[in-house]
Amino acid sequence: MTPRWMLPIxxxxxxxxxxxxxxxxxxxxxxxxxxxxxxxxxxVGDTIEWINKDIFAHTATAxxxxxxxTMPPKKTVTLVLKKPGTIEYYCRFHPNMKATLNVAP
Amino acid sequence: MFxxxxxxxxxxxxxxxxxxxxxxxxxxxxxAHIAYTAGAIDIAAAKLALTKTGNKDIKAFAxxxxxxxxxxxxxxxxxxxxLNVTPEDNDTSKTLxxxxxxxxxxxxxxxxxxxxxxxVANEVAYxxxxxxxxxTTLIPNASNAExxxxxxxxxxxxxxxEQHAEHVAAGLK
Numbered sequence: 335m336t337p338r339w340m341l342p343i344x345x346x347x348x349x350x351x352x353x354x355x356x357x358x359x360x361x362x363x364x365x366x367x368x369x370x371x372x373x374x375x376x377x378v379g380d381t382i383e384w385i386n387k388d389i390f391a392h393t394a395t396a397x398x399x400x401x402x403x404t405m406p407p408k409k410t411v412t413l414v415l416k417k418p419g420t421i422e423y424y425c426r427f428h429p430n431m432k433a434t435l436n437v438a439p
Numbered sequence: 440m441f442x443x444x445x446x447x448x449x450x451x452x453x454x455x456x457x458x459x460x461x462x463x464x465x466x467x468x469x470x471a472h473i474a475y476t477a478g479a480i481d482i483a484a485a486k487l488a489l490t491k492t493g494n495k496d497i498k499a500f501a502x503x504x505x506x507x508x509x510x511x512x513x514x515x516x517x518x519x520x521x522l523n524v525t526p527e528d529n530d531t532s533k534t535l536x537x538x539x540x541x542x543x544x545x546x547x548x549x550x551x552x553x554x555x556x557x558x559v560a561n562e563v564a565y566x567x568x569x570x571x572x573x574x575t576t577l578i579p580n581a582s583n584a585e586x587x588x589x590x591x592x593x594x595x596x597x598x599x600x601e602q603h604a605e606h607v608a609a610g611l612k
Contacts, residue, residue, distance in 0.1 A: 367595055389514045390507055390596065407510060427503050430599050 361385055362433070364392045364405065364425075369433035377438045382413045393426045402426075465529065467586055468519075470577050472526035473535070474590060475515050477569050478508040480539040481562075487543060488558050496607050497555050500562070504600065511593050518585055552611075559608045566601035570594060 358380045363370050365387040376382065386392050386405035394413075395402045400421060405411045418439040425431035465473065485504035492498055519526055542561060549557050573594045581587040 366592065367599070389510045389592070391510070427506065428596070428599050429603070 357381070359383055362394070362435075364388055364431070367428055367431055369394070369423075369425075369431055371433075373434045373436070375436040375438065376415055378415055378418050380415050380437075382415065382435070383410055384413065385410045391427060392431065394423050395426050397422045397424065464580050465531070465576065466527070467581060467583050468524050468527035469529045469531070470581050470590070471515060471519050471524060471586065472528055472532050473572075474577060474593065475512055475526060476532040476535050477572075478512045478515070478593075480535060481565065481569075482508045482512075483539070483543060484546070484558065484561070484565075487546060488554075491546075491550070491554050492558070493551070494555050494611075496610055497559065500559070500603060500607050503603065504562075507596055507600070511589070511596065514589055518589060522583060522585070524583075556608075556611055559604055559611060562604040563601065563608055566597050566604060570597050570601060573597070 358376065359382075360374060360376050360380055361383045362374060363385040367388065367390070382394075384394055384403055384405050386407060386409055389407050391404065391406050393402060393404045398419065398421060400417050400419070401413060401423075403411055403413050415437050418437045421435045421437060423433060423435060481504050485501040485508075488497060488501040489505075492501070546554060546557055546561070573590055578587060578590045578594065581590055
C-alpha cells in the first residue's frame with residue numbers, strides 16, 4: 335500500500351515518464367555577438383530556447399527559409415522544430431553571427 | 440592619445456578640422472560623452488537616410504544603425520547613471536557634432552542614387568574613424584571596467600557595421 339503522502343510524487347513520476355523522450359529542450363545563447371554552441375544537434379519536435387544575453391536585438395534566420403526567429407535584447411524566445419535537416423542560420427542584423435543546427439527526423 | 444584620436448578623425452572628410460587638447464588623455468566622463476555623441480550622430484544620419492532612400496539595402500542598413508546605436512547609447516546612459524558620472528562635453532565631442540551637422544546638411548541636399556552613394560561612403564568612413572578612435576584612444580584610456588567593457592562591445596558591433604557598409608557600398612556600383 336502506498337502511503338497517501340507519496341501519491342502526488344508517484345503521480346508526478348508517472349506523468350513525467352509519459353512525456354515522450356524525444357521532446358527535449360535545447361538552449362542556444364547569443365552573447366557578445368556570438369551564437370553558442372556554434373553547432374548543435376536536435377530532433378524534430380524538440381524546442382529551442384533562444385537566449386539573448388546581449389543589449390542588441392538578434393535574429394536566428396535559417397538560410398533555407400525554414401524559420402526566422404527575432405529575439406529582443408535580454409529576452410528568451412522558443413521555437414519548436416518541425417522539419418529535419420542541417421540548417422545553417424545567421425543573424426540578419428549582424429550577419430557575422432553564424433551557426434549550424436542539425437535537426438534529425 | 441588625444442592627438443591620435445584627432446588624427447584618425449581628421450582623416451575622414453566628415454570630420455575635417457579637429458580642435459583637440461594636445462597631449463591630454465580623455466577622462467571617463469569625457470569618453471562617455473564622446474561615445475554617446477558618436478552614436479547619436481550615426482542615428483541622426485540613419486534617420487535622414489530612412490526619409491530619403493528608396494533602396495532596400497540602404498533602408499535595412501539604416502534600420503540596423505538606429506537599432507544598434509540606440510541600444511548602445513541606452514546602455515551608456517544606464518551605466519553613467521549607475522556610476523553617478525556626468526558625461527562631460529569636450530572639444531572632441533564638439534568637433535564631432537559640428538562636422539556631423541555640416542555633413543548632414545550636405546547629404547540633405549542630395550537625392551536618389553547620389554544620396555545613397557554619399558550616405559554609404561560616409562558610413563564606411565565614419566565607422567572606420569570611430570572604430571579607430573575606440574581602439575587607439577577611448578578603450579585604452581577608459582579606467583572604469585564596465586565603461587571599458589561597453590566600449591569593447593561597441594567596437595565589436597561597429598566593426599560589423601563597417602563591413603556591412605562596405606558590402607552595401609559594393610552593391611551600389
